[in-house]
Amino acid sequence: MSLKRAARLYIVGFIFIVLNFYPSKNLFSADVGNCLLCHKYPGLSRIDEQGKMKLLYVNEDIFNISVHLKVKCEGCHTDIKKIPHDPVNKVDCLVECHIVEPSSEQKFSHKDVDNYVKKSVHAALDKYGMPKKFKEDLPTCKNCHDEPLYRPLSFFKQVRPGISEAALGRCRVCHKKEDFIIRFYNHVTTRLHRTRNPINIAEVCARCHDDPLLVERHNLGTRAVFSYGETFHGKAARFLDERVPDCLDCHVNTGESVHQMLSHKDSAAITYRENKYLACSNIECHPGTSQQFASYKVHAEFNLDQSPVQYYFTLFFIILTGGTLLPLMAIIFLDLIRRLFPDAVIPRRR
Amino acid sequence: MEKYPLIKTINGRRYFYRFSLNQRVQHIILALSVIILVLTGMPLKFHNAGWAPYLYKIFGGIKAAPIVHKAAGSILLILFAYHIIYLVYVIYKYQIVPLRDKERRLTSGMILKLLATQPLVPNMKDARDIRDLMTYLLYFTNKRPDGDAFTWKEKFDYWAPFWGMVVIGLSGLIMWNKVLATKIVPGIVINFSLIAHSDEALLAALFLFIWHWYNVHFSISVFPMGMVFITGYLPEELMIEEHYEYYVKIMKQAGLDNEIRPPHGAHSELSTDEAEK
Amino acid sequence: MKNIFYKLYVVAFMCLTVWFIVIIWNVTFHHVIEEYENRKELEEVATIKEQKKREAEKTKFERIILQSEERVKHYLGYRVIEEQRIEGHFHHIGFDIGPDNRSYCIRCHGDMPHDKVRDLRAFLNMHAFFIACQTCHVKTEGRGPRVYKWYDRKTGELVPSPVLTYRAGTYNAKIIQIENTGVGEPQRVDSQERIDFASEFKEREKELSEAQKSKAKKMIHEIVSKQPSICEDCHQRESPLLPLHELGYPRDRIDSILSTEVVGMVKKYTEFYMPRMLHPGEQNKENEK
Numbered sequence: 001m002s003l004k005r006a007a008r009l010y011i012v013g014f015i016f017i018v019l020n021f022y023p024s025k026n027l028f029s030a031d032v033g034n035c036l037l038c039h040k041y042p043g044l045s046r047i048d049e050q051g052k053m054k055l056l057y058v059n060e061d062i063f064n065i066s067v068h069l070k071v072k073c074e075g076c077h078t079d080i081k082k083i084p085h086d087p088v089n090k091v092d093c094l095v096e097c098h099i100v101e102p103s104s105e106q107k108f109s110h111k112d113v114d115n116y117v118k119k120s121v122h123a124a125l126d127k128y129g130m131p132k133k134f135k136e137d138l139p140t141c142k143n144c145h146d147e148p149l150y151r152p153l154s155f156f157k158q159v160r161p162g163i164s165e166a167a168l169g170r171c172r173v174c175h176k177k178e179d180f181i182i183r184f185y186n187h188v189t190t191r192l193h194r195t196r197n198p199i200n201i202a203e204v205c206a207r208c209h210d211d212p213l214l215v216e217r218h219n220l221g222t223r224a225v226f227s228y229g230e231t232f233h234g235k236a237a238r239f240l241d242e243r244v245p246d247c248l249d250c251h252v253n254t255g256e257s258v259h260q261m262l263s264h265k266d267s268a269a270i271t272y273r274e275n276k277y278l279a280c281s282n283i284e285c286h287p288g289t290s291q292q293f294a295s296y297k298v299h300a301e302f303n304l305d306q307s308p309v310q311y312y313f314t315l316f317f318i319i320l321t322g323g324t325l326l327p328l329m330a331i332i333f334l335d336l337i338r339r340l341f342p343d344a345v346i347p348r349r350r
Numbered sequence: 351m352e353k354y355p356l357i358k359t360i361n362g363r364r365y366f367y368r369f370s371l372n373q374r375v376q377h378i379i380l381a382l383s384v385i386i387l388v389l390t391g392m393p394l395k396f397h398n399a400g401w402a403p404y405l406y407k408i409f410g411g412i413k414a415a416p417i418v419h420k421a422a423g424s425i426l427l428i429l430f431a432y433h434i435i436y437l438v439y440v441i442y443k444y445q446i447v448p449l450r451d452k453e454r455r456l457t458s459g460m461i462l463k464l465l466a467t468q469p470l471v472p473n474m475k476d477a478r479d480i481r482d483l484m485t486y487l488l489y490f491t492n493k494r495p496d497g498d499a500f501t502w503k504e505k506f507d508y509w510a511p512f513w514g515m516v517v518i519g520l521s522g523l524i525m526w527n528k529v530l531a532t533k534i535v536p537g538i539v540i541n542f543s544l545i546a547h548s549d550e551a552l553l554a555a556l557f558l559f560i561w562h563w564y565n566v567h568f569s570i571s572v573f574p575m576g577m578v579f580i581t582g583y584l585p586e587e588l589m590i591e592e593h594y595e596y597y598v599k600i601m602k603q604a605g606l607d608n609e610i611r612p613p614h615g616a617h618s619e620l621s622t623d624e625a626e627k
Numbered sequence: 628m629k630n631i632f633y634k635l636y637v638v639a640f641m642c643l644t645v646w647f648i649v650i651i652w653n654v655t656f657h658h659v660i661e662e663y664e665n666r667k668e669l670e671e672v673a674t675i676k677e678q679k680k681r682e683a684e685k686t687k688f689e690r691i692i693l694q695s696e697e698r699v700k701h702y703l704g705y706r707v708i709e710e711q712r713i714e715g716h717f718h719h720i721g722f723d724i725g726p727d728n729r730s731y732c733i734r735c736h737g738d739m740p741h742d743k744v745r746d747l748r749a750f751l752n753m754h755a756f757f758i759a760c761q762t763c764h765v766k767t768e769g770r771g772p773r774v775y776k777w778y779d780r781k782t783g784e785l786v787p788s789p790v791l792t793y794r795a796g797t798y799n800a801k802i803i804q805i806e807n808t809g810v811g812e813p814q815r816v817d818s819q820e821r822i823d824f825a826s827e828f829k830e831r832e833k834e835l836s837e838a839q840k841s842k843a844k845k846m847i848h849e850i851v852s853k854q855p856s857i858c859e860d861c862h863q864r865e866s867p868l869l870p871l872h873e874l875g876y877p878r879d880r881i882d883s884i885l886s887t888e889v890v891g892m893v894k895k896y897t898e899f900y901m902p903r904m905l906h907p908g909e910q911n912k913e914n915e916k
Contacts (some may be wrong), residue, residue: 043755084895133850151709212669293540325557329561331487
């Protein structure tokens, strides 16, 4: 083995070691405090005083594809100042974390989101600042959000899920930090489309909007996700079509934050009776739709109280179907008996 | 029409003319498109069922299956239009024109009477046949009802899909062209279309795949498969079992009075089969 | 012969027809009944809301059990992550660990038994995830060097070391002590005999008198040592209790387990909290101070 070759092997070996050992521990995540030393263990858990299970485990693999990968643990868990630490307080999502928003160069915070929510139908206080009835039913951040995960898209030749290596190649020309490139790519392409699959969105809404108790208490009129599931949109979503609208597409005014969802009784809402067609006639959905089109009842259920006209119409078909088929089945059955015992005799006139 | 002999004898067995080539081709197109429509439609209706995603995947999943469904639906609608034209043409050419030539005049009353006596139009005999079938099935008699050229079952098989195609086709077209349709009708019609389309389709599918297939394929006198939809000719035994009245008429017409076989139900047919062995 | 086949066919088809009837019923009239019942139920919810709510509170256990079964799939497009969903849990879990079918301790004490010492309980539970209870809580007076082996959580069988195959702590296996009593073959501390005894006690607990119960409990816990092994028994460089190398830990993992980071942390904990752990009864008083 020549010296040169040995040297090359040595260099390759060194790179291999560097790649495999040093960065693999924290290629992306901002685990400066080495929190994962303990929190990588899935068994790190306890039952708290209320008998609720507290799982303190953080799955590093999944955290590394989440939108918060660059936020240090202490960025959200601000009360942790030393290791080992005491039991922590609940995370306040509105805290200013250590990320700097590049355009304003201000410390980043979710306060704006909260301002939107305060104006929305989901706000806990009404517009006079008084607590709403059944305030405890109204959602807080974590009722809808778990750790958001990146859903990158590739646009290189065709649109497909995932990261385009070809596009990354372009990034690498100017940007040298691999984790920055991938994070930036993930962030931008995830933001260009739905952050979650329609079915995952529907699941989130269903946790409250399909709960019969909440539906009844807040007079919602429908188990929204259930009735959505009976429409073509909902069925296509179940078959994982991402082109169909989910709850947010129709219930949020175009171009506004999903956090600022308004009641359909609010004349500014896109779900308001006169505005509904604007949601349907979105350029990517059913362009050219009229007010009449929007009088289609999306959340109609087979329910006498909720949609009596649809109920009786369905009932007609149910009776038609059952009323036709069941007698025919009886004839088949009798025919089979007749053929099974062709010569059986019942006293009869001849 | 004249080119089909009413009775054919192959290997010593008599076969009776039922359907022309044109009708058989229409039927096969109908059958295939309906099967495809059901297979691409039912996974949506029963989207929660375990089998739904797999069946849907065969037709290309949510991206392609709706297109397949619309294509098959279009074929069916074109076939339906063709069938109406065919029907009008055949009745006009072979019945109305000769009638006009014979009577030298044509009133609407005559045409109505002619239409009402078409072989596929339900009549009182069907009601009697149904009653007779029930008495036969409940062992009150050993005599099967002796059906005419088209029995009530066949009329059912014809008119159920006929009505179904109107309902399903219309509602399908509305849902397909919903933006255009709601320029004329209110949005609630889309609700109705959805209900009508899926519920009527379920009725049609169950009706065809259970009742129709039982009668033409799975019933033990036909099992394993009735061939009349391919050959256009029905074997003598089945003709006797289902269309005895018509059978006698045809035999007499052909001058085969002496060779008319006695009527029988399924039981005696079994024993003749045994005897032949 | 042909006749018999005919008859069999007819009978089979009759069954099929019954099945058809059931299907047709389910897709037609059944819906009407279901709708009616649903509506009734909703009305009930409206009228006896409060009572329902109280009932819901009562079945909290059931809800917890049911909730723990809720599973979600996150569709990321290029990847699907399926995981258990814990209400209010923000971070993703991302993988499943099966239940430990072997351990008879957890049948009474649960999967997360450590809850006394506030600052240590999570760590102890974390270790209990891959170390059998007996390994720390039983000190055998056996002969010869102590032997430890891995056993599979699902089957309970001894398995080769999973350390190299899985990520730290996510092994589907636990470390168990092998006891050498000097009589016969060395056997696992969680021997079949002990499992059977504990199971039988659990089954027949209701028919036992108080005295019998106490006796049985005493016998089950007979082997439990008053002073369990503590963190420092393993997290120290001199002679760690568990033979990490034999258990399949590679050099770098052993270094990490015995690193100054970990050992240092353990030291801190020992200094501040360990005395309390050894006298759990005094914990509350300490807290009050």
